[in-house]
Amino acid sequence: MTWLSGDRIRSQAMQRHGLALGVLLIVSFLLLAGCSSNNPPTGDRSAQGADSAFAGTVKLGAALSETGRYAVEGQDSRQGYDTWVRWVNDVYGGIRIGAGRYRAEIVYYDDESDADTAGNLVQRLIDEDHVDFLLGPYSSGLTTGTSAIAEANNVLMVEGNGTSDTMFERGFQNLFLVATIASEYTRSGIDALAARGARTAVIAYEDTSFSTAVAAGAARHLEANGIEVLAAETYPKDIQDVSAIMTKFRNLGPDVFVGGGHYNDAVLFANAAKELGFKPDGMLITVGPSNPKLIEELGDDIEGALGPTQWEATMAYEGIYFGTAADYARYYESLWGEPPVYQAASATAAALALHLAIEAADSTDTDDVRRALRDLSADTFYGPISFDGRGVNTAKPMGTVQVRDGRIVVVAPDEAATAGLHYPLGDGTAGPTGPIGRASGLGQLPQAIVNGIALGGMYAVLVLGFSIIWGVMGVINIAHGEFVMVGAYLAWLGNDQWGIDPFVSVPAVFALMMALGYAVQKGLVSHIIGRPHLVSLLVMFGLAIILQNAMKLIFSADFRRADTSLDGSWRVADTLTVPVTRFWILAIALGLLGCLSLLLARTRLGKGIRAAAQNREAASIVGINVGKVYLITFAICIGITGAAGAMVSPVLAVQPFQGPPLTLKAFAITAMAGLGSIRGALGGAMLLGLVEAVLALYVEGVGTNLAVVASFAILVAALVLRPQGIFKGLRPVDATAS
Amino acid sequence: MIPLRLRRWLGGVMIPLPLRRWLGGAGGRLLVRIAGAAALVWLIVLPLAGGASDSTLFTLTLMFTSVAVAVNWNLTGGFTGYVDFGHAVWFGIGAYTTAILMSLQSNGLGIGWPPIPAILLAMAVSGALAAVIGRFTMHLKGPYFSIAMLGTFVAMREVTRTWGGLTGGGVGLTLPPYLNRQVFYYLELLLVVGLVGLTWWLRRTRFGAALVAIREDELGAQMRGIATTRLKVAVFSFAGASTGLFGGLWAYQNTFVDPDIAFVETRTIDAIMGTLLGGLGTVLGPVLGTVGLHWLREVLWTNLLDYHLVAQGVLLILIVLFLPKGIVGFFDARAASLRELWRWGADDSAAPAGGPVQSEGDSARRRRPVEPDRAGAAPSGERTQRTQIVGASSIVKRFGGLTAVDGVDIEVFSGEMVGLIGPNGSGKTTLFDCLSRVHALDNGSIRLGTADITRLSAYQVARLGMARTFQVIRVYRDLTVRENMELSVQWGEVGIRGLFQRTDQATRAKAEQLMDFLMLDSMADEPAGTLSGGQRRLLEIGMALMSNPSLVLLDEATSGINPTLVEDIKDRLVSINVEQGVSFLMVEHNVGFVADLCERVVVLDSGRKLAEGTPRQVMEAPAVIEAYFGAEGRRKPSEDGAGTGAGETP
Secondary structure (H helix, E strand, C coil): CHHCCHHHHHHHHHHHHHHHHHHHHHHHHHHHHHHHCCCCCCCCCCCCCCCCCCCCCEEEEEECCCCCCCHHHHHHHHHHHHHHHHHHHHCCCCCEEEEEEEEEEEEEEECCHHHHHHHHHHHHHHHHHCCCCCCCCCCCCHEEEEEEEHHHHHCEEEEEECCCCHHHHHCCCCCEEECCCHHHHCHHHHHHHHCCCCCCCCEEEEECHHHHHHHHHHHHHHHHHHCCEEEEEEECCCCCCCHHHHHHHHHHHCCCCEEEECCHHHHHHHHHHHHHHCCCCCCEEECCCCCHHHHHHHHHCCCCCCCCCCCCCCCCCEECCCCHHHHHHHHHHHHCCCCCCCHHHHHHHHHHHHHHHHHHHHCCCHHHHHHHHHHHHEEEEEEEEECEEEEEECCCCCCEEEECEEEEEECCCCCCCCCCCCCCCCCCCCCCCCCCCCCHHHHHHHHHHHHHHHHHHHHHHHHHHHHHHHHCCCCCCHHHHHHHCCCCCHHHHHHHHHHCCCCCHHHHHHHHHHHHCCCCCCCCHHHCCCHHHHHHHHHHHHHHHHHHHHHHHHHHHCECEEEEEEECCCEEEEEEEEEEEHHHHHHHHHHHHHHHHHHHHCHHHHHHHHHHCCCHHHHHCCCCCHHHHHHHHHHHHHHHHHHHHHHCCCCECCCCCCCCHHHHHHHHHHHHCCCCHHHHHHHHHHHHHHHHHHHHHHHHHHHHHHHHHHHHHHHHHHHCCCCCCCCCCECCCCCCCC | CHHHHHHHHCCCCCCCHHHHHHHHHHHHHHHHHHHHHHHHHHHHHHHCCCCCCCCHHHHHHHHHHHHHHHHHHHHHHCCCCCCCCCCCCHHHHHHHHHHHHHHHEEEECCCCHHHHHHHHHHHHHHHHHHHHHHHHCCCHHHHHHHHHHHHHHHHHHHHHHCCHHHHHHHHHEECCCCCCCHHHHHHHHHHHHHHHHHHHHHHHHHHHHHHHHHCHHHHHHHCCCCCCHHHHHHHHHHHHHHHHHHHHHHHHHHHHHHHHHHHHHHHHHHHHHHHHHHCCCCCHHHHHHHHHHHHHHHHHHHHHHHHHHHHHHHHHHHHHHCCHHHHHHHHCCCCCCCCCCCCCCCCHHHCCCCCEEECCHHHHHCCCCCCCCCCCCCHHHHCCCEEEEEEEEEEEEEEEEEEEEEEEEEECCCCCCEEEECCCCCCHHHHHHHCCCCCCEEEEEEEEEEEEEECCCCHHHHHHEECCCCCCCCCCCCCCCHHHHCCCCCCHHHHHHCCCCCCHHHHHHHHHHHHHHHCHHCCCCCHHHHHHHHHHHHHHHHHHHHCCCCEEECCCCCCCCCCCHHHHHHHHHHHHHHCCCEEEEEEEEECCHHHHCCCCCEEECCEEEEEEEEEHHHHHCCHHHHHCCCCCCCCCCHHHHHHHHHCCCC
């Protein structure tokens, strides 16, 4: 076994060389990245091309997300604001105040989608940039905090993208919303569905300010229309899999599904509905169906879905400025090369409302403009604008669109509709996988167990690489979830570009990820083996940050999904179905576990790995090249981890930040199961899967939230009660401090 | 290559060594004082002079918050060595408690308390919860503690989200806005300065020293009488309360909380990164590091735009690999090094058992030769008053199927020196561990003096006057020899007030005297990790003696030690025994050493007592010979036992 013996001195020298190389690579990557950056610098001022004909400047300010969670929507909002600036200065000729024309200017800062930063920046806009007025950031969360600062400093803030109801219960004088408020989002859609005979509904919504308000409004409108709400379930933000909720819903067999969340949640709903064969007669999803990008991503799976929209270019609105909605869309597209989404139109409308109020007041004085905003009643390309006492535009109804043959058509309200509502979906009868008999109590247990085992199989294959790396090398790979994510992206890329089924691409992903693992081990991990755990934790954590953000820069933060032909579900009994994709994942997981067990037990390599795990020093003394064993172990484990990512890419949403929760689950399972124990990984994964599935299926309303807590509760309990681990692994777990 | 050059630079090529020394000593202190005072004056005067807009004050206030969280994190992560990956949970709980109490909204309690009692209660709630949770999670070590806290953090966030009736769920709560930036600015400035002052003071008290002892060697600290659990939970709870206070202030300023902005992982990450950059386990490290990090972020932010998060990851790796002691540690050798921390984690087995052999120079340096009159007679032989110091009966200890100690009775009388010998694996060290209460007994009882210690903890036993040394040497390696000594006082006499005082004059004098006696005085201000193996044995003995013990358990005090030094140790032990009446129970493989010192020897084999008597009696007992050499053994055990060189056949 020549490869196992080797010259340690030489390998150390090579390691040092490798480290230098690794750092050099990273630095040069960064330099390259910095040079090729084509974004405009942050904090710049738009529309600098000032014309000397202007009598002065009206200065506006906005904190918008250019990075972070809301980067996409933030960019749309910024383009919306800039559309107005360009129009007002270049086309309209400046804001009319008194006899003069005033140039409009907006100062932007990047709030990084972070509340603290946004608050800080708005304060800076007021104090240092001395803006006359503020425009809103993107999202209710950021608007809530920043509007309080605007209120305290008596600066007006007009906004179109923070619609949560609670914001307007505070009695603020300086906050105005041109868009329809969250609780009204679903009204026109539900009215139309009720008119077509819908009788029952279920609601699932993200547990955040905006979605909760939407869902509360939906529940009210459903009740008002005599539609029975069979179930309402919440789920936490950043969830990756809503199949437990969808299973529950499918068993209830409702006419209508109402889903509240943001763009990415629509991907989750469509994924789970497809996987489980849940096909209600109508699907109303808060954000998503109005966005062409979603249709591109999901294709047929989103066909027929309804979605509320603040605005569509096809709506029959017209105003004195910008002309009709279609005129606005043309102008917008001429500037930015893409059609406007409603977030952009809302932003333009917010700026326009402020513009109208300034001209009506004939002043930039806050009190005058506030009065003018209160009295404002105007028709615009965006629809009618008129604020009530809270500062909410109640004149504009919410529209509803439907995805028809891959196009977005407005179906409600009647005055804005361009086509009739298509309901019920399909041929109108329950399809082969239609509603399944309502099961309750113990009747649901078989389904919960099947779901749990399927989930457990997925966890097992996801956790394996983490467990073995820890067990053999003593390195806690905090970047584990990121390797899953990279593997998932590779499979998605193959699927998206060449239509390769993710299950087919597993071997290729395995090979590519092995190469990546090899490089990471050479360049980074070999330098931290044998160092204190904190060192390896922090270094791998740094690697995780790098991988997350690099993938975000390449693929954006949008949720993606790979398509597999192994989808749908097998119907075993009236109340029992088996999800096909997960079944295959489980089968492959068991196969992989078996192969690995054999590898460890029967081969020389396996013996070397086990020896190195037990005692590094002793193994190297008896002639095993431990460095090489580590290199091979790490490469194989990263290969498996990436392959696992490829396998789950049709089931879990593929996105740059899917890693950390998976890493935590891997840690929970490994710590309770035994380091490097293959049987333990399977047992622990099954246990966690079953607990989560039972909780999600049995607990009303917040079951999915509790399932998220469960893994951490199990982790902490397992560590505290049984610090030596449950199964026997490659090296003993010993978690006690003294 | 860049990294090599960087390393050279960090290694001090760019800054001449004398300058570094000066900066690390008096000069550094002077500079820090001048810079600190100047910064403080600037921070106080800035708003009064009208030189700062509200947004500048707001930015600075947020920075104070980050600094405070880092300082609090450093209390557990840096001083105590418990690296908390979920520290931001206390920030979230402080923020939420404040919001729940102050909010008038219908989706919370809607009781609308005034801010001051609300924030104070928030601080108390965070502290109390930290005490409860710490009680459980601080039983875990290393990465397990880290991840358990991360789990606690995520679980708390989800509980907050799910418990809508109290917290407003995912919608969150709004607070009545009060946005006088100056008030918050001065309040937080005062609190941060107070907090840093407090850690500075704490580090100098016995409490702070004990925390460092926990980080260095928790088991050792326990067996030297430090109530480790109580102290570490106390400091964890204090850090939780303090972070909760800043969380409450933050919620009030932000006027709005929801689970995702109150419980943010990046607060923990920033605290860790700031502390690492500044210097783990130092007083000023978290402050300098957090300010430095803010500055670095500004640079990254404006120059790398979208890539700044990637750059931040690279930065973290570079700090960990190339600047393990941080900014402060670069100048101060005593800062805890990241590499040193958690050495019981990854490379426990690599801890040096014997260390390098004592150099010849050591014995030449000895100043107080003790008369080498050790001919035959045991020193305690003439003593008439024989009260029992320790009495253990039918001790049983099992590990799974293996019975390591199987019904052993052992007693030691005052002023006596007793040897405990036996082949490898006969249960000697396990018996020691039972006596000093490292292990729980499966059967039997132990009395120490008049007290029943069967169910006491290790630290309580130490406080009752039983000190010990260890087979694998346990000293606090990053602390100086002097600090090691001063930390090993009789903790039973320290009391609460003593915990918060600096080491008293009497203790210092005693440490000085003992170091002199044990020939360690020339090394007094060196870190214990730099001592040779033999010196560390002496240090351990000194540490044991610092606590005024009535009985010292010596576990292989001579293994791996140069023969001349063994003679020195022997002399020292005898004079301690004679002059101070301290009893010894020693595990030894060096039978000659035992024969010289002890009047009574107990032989263990396979966990049972095989023989007991004078050294000569014992060594001639057939059972003993058989145990050592098998049934046909003809040689005497001493020939084998003298393996380390200094033994003589009796």
